[in-house]
Amino acid sequence: FPVERIRNFSIIAHIDHGKSTLADRLLEMTGAIAKTERNKQVLDKLQVERERGITVKAQTASLFYQHDGETYLLNLIDTPGHVDFSYEVSRSISACQGVLLIVDANQGIQAQTVANFYLAFEAQLTIIPVLNKIDLKNADPDRVEKQIEKIFDIPKEECIRISAKLGTNVDQVLQEVVKRIPPPTAKLEEPFKALVFDSTFDHYRGVIANIAVFGGQVCKGDRIVSAHMGKTYEVNELGILRPDERPTEKLYAGQVGYVVAGMKEVKEAQIGDTLYLHKQPVEALPGFKPAKSMVFAGIYPMDQSEYTSLRSAVEKLTLNDSSVTVQRDSSLALGAGWRLGFLGLLHMEVFNQRLDQEYNASVIVTAPTVPYKAVLSSAKLIKEYGEEVVTIVNPAQFPDKSQVVQYLEPMVTGTIITPDDFTGKIISLCLGRRAIQKNMVYIDDHRVMMKYVFPLNEIVVDFYDQLKSMSSGYASFDYEDAGYEPAELIKIDFLLNGRPVEELTTISHGKKINKSYPKKGFIYSSSCLQLCKTGYERQIWQKFKSDNCFRY
Numbered sequence: 001f002p003v004e005r006i007r008n009f010s011i012i013a014h015i016d017h018g019k020s021t022l023a024d025r026l027l028e029m030t031g032a033i034a035k036t037e038r039n040k041q042v043l044d045k046l047q048v049e050r051e052r053g054i055t056v057k058a059q060t061a062s063l064f065y066q067h068d069g070e071t072y073l074l075n076l077i078d079t080p081g082h083v084d085f086s087y088e089v090s091r092s093i094s095a096c097q098g099v100l101l102i103v104d105a106n107q108g109i110q111a112q113t114v115a116n117f118y119l120a121f122e123a124q125l126t127i128i129p130v131l132n133k134i135d136l137k138n139a140d141p142d143r144v145e146k147q148i149e150k151i152f153d154i155p156k157e158e159c160i161r162i163s164a165k166l167g168t169n170v171d172q173v174l175q176e177v178v179k180r181i182p183p184p185t186a187k188l189e190e191p192f193k194a195l196v197f198d199s200t201f202d203h204y205r206g207v208i209a210n211i212a213v214f215g216g217q218v219c220k221g222d223r224i225v226s227a228h229m230g231k232t233y234e235v236n237e238l239g240i241l242r243p244d245e246r247p248t249e250k251l252y253a254g255q256v257g258y259v260v261a262g263m264k265e266v267k268e269a270q271i272g273d274t275l276y277l278h279k280q281p282v283e284a285l286p287g288f289k290p291a292k293s294m295v296f297a298g299i300y301p302m303d304q305s306e307y308t309s310l311r312s313a314v315e316k317l318t319l320n321d322s323s324v325t326v327q328r329d330s331s332l333a334l335g336a337g338w339r340l341g342f343l344g345l346l347h348m349e350v351f352n353q354r355l356d357q358e359y360n361a362s363v364i365v366t367a368p369t370v371p372y373k374a375v376l377s378s379a380k381l382i383k384e385y386g387e388e389v390v391t392i393v394n395p396a397q398f399p400d401k402s403q404v405v406q407y408l409e410p411m412v413t414g415t416i417i418t419p420d421d422f423t424g425k426i427i428s429l430c431l432g433r434r435a436i437q438k439n440m441v442y443i444d445d446h447r448v449m450m451k452y453v454f455p456l457n458e459i460v461v462d463f464y465d466q467l468k469s470m471s472s473g474y475a476s477f478d479y480e481d482a483g484y485e486p487a488e489l490i491k492i493d494f495l496l497n498g499r500p501v502e503e504l505t506t507i508s509h510g511k512k513i514n515k516s517y518p519k520k521g522f523i524y525s526s527s528c529l530q531l532c533k534t535g536y537e538r539q540i541w542q543k544f545k546s547d548n549c550f551r552y
């Protein structure tokens with residue numbers, strides 16, 4: 001396929017603004033899928049995605065589109081909408097030259113619209129703003145166009161107004177994709193070079209790597225090398241995604257598709273890795289920011305007899321989601337289990353839900369914690385850890401105050417967009433979470449965008465839920481990493497019949513703990529504590545059915 005007639009683009013949006021619905025319409029209009037009710041949201045494949053109505057794993061589809069008497073190949077890369085998965089957004093973006101930035105014409109710009117805009121803007125992609133849901137009675141596209149001009153500096157004339165649900169103006173979206181988004185710069189005469197932007201695991205065929213070909217071509221039977229691992233594989237199968245796999249003989253420069261090459265673990269097809277032909281090495285493409293675990297939790301089988309089946313479930317799930325980190329762990333009280341690292345709280349919930357739904361596993365999940373750091377003073381400990389600053393992902397291993405110079409906690413910059421009626425309440429919520437306001441601007445007559453620096457620990461448990469409920473669902477929130485800051489941290493032990501259970505230890509901030517539990521050394525019964533709003537306490541009660549206590 002001539003590169004000039006290829007367009008690689010992605011749809012990005014705040015959650016629920018209509019990406020999947022628009023993707024379905026585009027697929028229907030280009031004949032990739034039939035127009036039936038049953039095909040609603042074809043790109044959302046996982047059961048949890050269908051249930052929660054959110055996209056977790058990005059999917060890809062190649063569309064053929066007739067324009068001015070020519071056939072164009074449009075490669076659409078669907079992306080997840082939630083904060084926790086912005087990692088998936090950034091990797092989809094690097095395989096594209098342009099994006100459709102969907103904004104709900106009723107809700108207007110939301111926290112994630114802003115975050116997604118900057119991901120695309122920094123990658124220097126063509127951004128086509130699309131106002132969706134103009135069929136809604138309360139839609140106010142004029143107001144939203146003004147927001148887009150004010151916040152993103154994009155002239156309102158560039159916005160396309162559509163209803164993805166009814167199909168209104170969706171054809172115009174396809175026309176503008178062809179007109180405004182440049183073709184990829186890939187050249188067929190160059191040596192083969194491809195970017196791995198996603199990978200999934202299939203029980204029979206092994207790893208299926210989704211690739212964007214940046215140069216040359218690759219055929220079935222070719223020997224390819226992954227730059228990161230330096231391993232050589234033979235291509236058993238390749239093809240395009242429509243969105244189902246359609247095997248082809250070759251993939252050419254500019255195309256997006258999949259390869260199956262006998263890789264046995266997702267690790268072998270690292271996201272961001274470069275593939276090239278055996279004996280024709282090329283310079284590796286700049287990789288991605290690796291996924292960073294922000295929330296850690298211990299996972300144990302409810303009953304140790306289920307350990308083996310849980311292990312196999314965890315292994316299978318992590319095969320498909322390389323952003324989960326896994327470490328084996330074991331405890332006297334809870335038996336053998338794992339300490340897992342997730343991108344965020346929703347990521348953790350989705351993972352647990354999938355364990356439950358897809359593998360029927362019942363588990364105990366310990367309270368989520370964030371990766372703290374400690375600057376050690378004890379020479380003995382420094383020798384033991386081999387470094388002066390250690391990261392602690394397991395609160396049970398939290399070094400004692402007498403052995404450290406300083407504790408550090410991870411911080412994030414949070415963006416909140418809300419109707420101004422709720423600003424007062426939201427400001428108190430943030431203050432209660434030890435947040436510091438950085439700025440506050442009006443994005444239109446009634447909506448405010450606020451930036452705060454939060455300790456990550458303060459938002460991992462139920463911050464988002466509270467924000468949503470106090471703003472009747474109108475406020476939106478997104479966050480990004482903001483490094484580490486010194487903090488006064490205290491370890492809280494959980495006692496079972498008077499003895500601490502290591503795995504249940506949590507870390508709290510001095511300021512908070514002094515207020516809630518003023519007497520140090522005193523033992524507090526769990527009923528007077530408000531530590532666990534995550535279902536964690538309930539699970540422990542179920543497991544032990546005894547009077548459990550906390551102390552610090």
Ligand code: GTP
Binds near residue numbers: 013022081136163
């Ligand atoms: P995530 O993948 O979870 O981020 O959501 P999404 O952005 O893909 O949103 P989705 O397509 O699932 O749409 C969210 C809701 O909005 C669904 O209930 C859709 O039916 C509805 N919706 C989408 N487009 C339109 C539209 O043009 N008009 C109206 N009235 N509703 C729409």
